[in-house]
Structures are given as C-alpha cells and as structure tokens.
Amino acid sequence: MNRRTRTAMSFLVLLAALATAHEARIAPEYAPALERAAARMNASAQDRLAPVYPAMADWVVERYGLAEMAGIGIDLGGGPGDLIVELATRTPALYWINADINTHNFPYLYRKAESSKIAHRIGAVFADAHALPFKENYADIVVSRGTFQFWQEKPTAFGEIYRILKPGAVALIGRGYTENLEPAVAQAIRDKQGDGGPKYEIEETAAELRAIMKKLGIEPYRILVPEHERQPGVKYGIWLEIRKPHKPAYAKESKRTD
Numbered sequence: 671m672n673r674r675t676r677t678a679m680s681f682l683v684l685l686a687a688l689a690t691a692h693e694a695r696i697a698p699e700y701a702p703a704l705e706r707a708a709a710r711m712n713a714s715a716q717d718r719l720a721p722v723y724p725a726m727a728d729w730v731v732e733r734y735g736l737a738e739m740a741g742i743g744i745d746l747g748g749g750p751g752d753l754i755v756e757l758a759t760r761t762p763a764l765y766w767i768n769a770d771i772n773t774h775n776f777p778y779l780y781r782k783a784e785s786s787k788i789a790h791r792i793g794a795v796f797a798d799a800h801a802l803p804f805k806e807n808y809a810d811i812v813v814s815r816g817t818f819q820f821w822q823e824k825p826t827a828f829g830e831i832y833r834i835l836k837p838g839a840v841a842l843i844g845r846g847y848t849e850n851l852e853p854a855v856a857q858a859i860r861d862k863q864g865d866g867g868p869k870y871e872i873e874e875t876a877a878e879l880r881a882i883m884k885k886l887g888i889e890p891y892r893i894l895v896p897e898h899e900r901q902p903g904v905k906y907g908i909w910l911e912i913r914k915p916h917k918p919a920y921a922k923e924s925k926r927t928d
C-alpha cells in the first residue's frame with residue numbers, strides 16, 4: 671500500500687468514526703443524559719419559568735391572529751410542552767406538534783395536554799432542527815423558544831424552518847420572554863438565573879441572526895428585542911420573526927398564458 675492510498679484510507683476511517691459519533695448522540699447510551707435534561711427542564715418550566723408560557727401564548731395568539739386560525743402549528747424544541755399546551759388551549763382549530771430531539775420530553779407534554787383536555791390536538795415527533803421531518807410548505811406557524819442557542823449549524827436549521835413554512839406563514843424563534851410579561855416577574859426569573867443554556871449578548875445574537883438571514887436570502891424578517899416601557903432595564907431576550915412571502919401574483923398569471 672503506497673503512502674497516498676494509506677492517507678486516503680485513514681481519511682475514510684476518520685469519516686466513518688465521525689459518522690458513528692454523530693449516530694451515538696442519539697443511541698441508547700446517550701439516553702440517560704437526555705432523560706435527566708428533560709426532567710430538569712420540566713422542573714424549571716413548572717417552577718421559575720411558569721409565568722413565561724401563558725404570557726407568551728397570549729402574545730403570540732394575539733399578534734398572529736391564531737384564535738380563529740385552522741391548520742398546523744409546530745413548536746420546535748418544545749421540550750416538556752408548557753408553551754404548546756398554553757397555545758393549544760387558546761387555538762381551538764389548530765393542531766400542534768412538538769418537534770424535539772429529546773423524546774424524554776414527550777411524557778411530560780402528554781400529561782399536561784391530558785389534564786388541559788387538548789391531547790387530541792397535540793402531537794410529538796422526534797425531530798432534529800437540522801433535518802426536519804416535515805414536507806415543505808407544511809406549517810401555518812412555527813414557534814421556538816429557548817432552543818436555537820443549542821443548534822450546531824444554525825443556518826441549516828433556519829433554512830429548514832423556512833422550508834416547512836407555508837407561504838404567508840410566520841415563524842417566531844428566540845429566547846427569553848415576550849413584552850407582555852410583567853417586568854417584576856421577568857426580573858425575578860432573571861434573578862433566579864435566566865433562561866438556561868449558553869449565556870448571550872443581545873447585540874451579538876442580533877448580528878448573528880441578521881448574518882444568517884442574509885446568507886439564506888430570507889426576507890422579510892424582524893428582530894424583536896422586547897423592552898417593557900415601565901422598566902426598560904430588564905432583559906427580555908431576543909426573537910426573530912420570519913414571514914414567508916406568498917408567491918408573487920405574476921407567477922399564477924404567467925402559468926395561465928403558457
């Protein structure tokens with residue numbers, strides 16, 4: 671075996687090892703860590719973060735007119751389901767899917783959905799943000815709270831979200847709280863140590879999100895940095911709002927003249 675063949679073989683072995691390592695992240699031996707992560711998130715969601723979800727659901731339903739909307743909503747990285755249950759109780763004609771990489775979250779979600787009597791409108795699916803198991807133009811709304819900071823390849827994941835949005839649909843992805851959360855409550859949550867996950871600077875994150883939108887050619891989008899008028903110093907987090915445009919009207923007309 672000459673040197674070039676040996677180098678090529680080592681490269682192939684390395685690639686195989688990397689592929690195996692990636693698979694191992696979801697293999698059974700990784701499961702206990704995921705189980706603990708789901709239990710921890712559920713405990714926080716039911717305790718210090720509890721006021722965040724009803725407030726966010728009120729805000730999202732009002733802003734995007736979801737109370738009367740029929741269709742499919744996806745909560746990407748919905749975790750133990752506190753937001754999706756609040757959303758489903760306010761949106762009687764929407765079906766909601768919790769698309770999360772950690773399936774240990776799902777029993778928590780179902781228990782909450784059962785007790786809120788909306789389990790028949792909630793689904794849960796093992797999903798990686800980087801390769802979403804939905805066809806394109808599928809979702810009427812995508813929400814995602816407190817998870818994008820964990821995505822390894824954010825442009826890939828944001829591209830996936832855009833792909834599955836129906837034309838005219840909206841996605842809201844971010845971390846923190848919505849502006850309708852009382853500032854004293856928001857501050858109390860921050861005082862007990864924020865949001866979980868990697869620490870972040872608002873401006874840096876905004877620049878990162880803008881760069882991703884530019885790279886993907888996604889427009890229109892908005893970056894929302896909520897501030898409460900009565901208490902501007904409280905860190906509410908950051909949200910990216912993406913609207914997938916309807917197809918331009920001329921697309922239909924040019925088809926007719928063909």
Ligand SMILES: C[S@@+](CC[C@H](N)C(=O)[O-])C[C@H]1O[C@@H](n2cnc3c(N)ncnc32)[C@H](O)[C@@H]1O
Pocket residue numbers: 711715746747748749750751752753769770771772775797798799800814815816817820821866867
């Ligand atoms: C901090 S928890 C937030 C849970 C929930 N969104 C909330 O606000 O309560 C982050 C969630 O993102 C999920 N997650 C992390 N990486 C993911 C990925 N690549 N694809 C899908 N879900 C992911 C985790 O399993 C976890 O449920």
